[in-house]
Amino acid sequence: LGWFRGELRPLARELLLDERARNRGWFRADAVERLLAEHASERADHGHVLWTLCMLELWQRTHVEAAAPVSVP
DSSP, X not given: OGGGGTTTHHHHHHHHHSHHHHHHTSSOHHHHHHHHHHHHTTSSOOHHHHHHXXXXXXXXXXXXXXXXXXXXX
């Protein structure tokens, strides 16, 4: 997944290292930064890991944070 070396690199960085993700505490920012740097420099291929982390973060934002509360009659 070379996308994270090009067009998706800024998106991955924003999703995984912004304040919302950091405050959730699921990812260690230093580890994410290392994964992104190693992948961008082609020292390692972390594409699948980065994809999985991005999808988890997007899922959290879409289906958990944005979910409307259920009203019980």
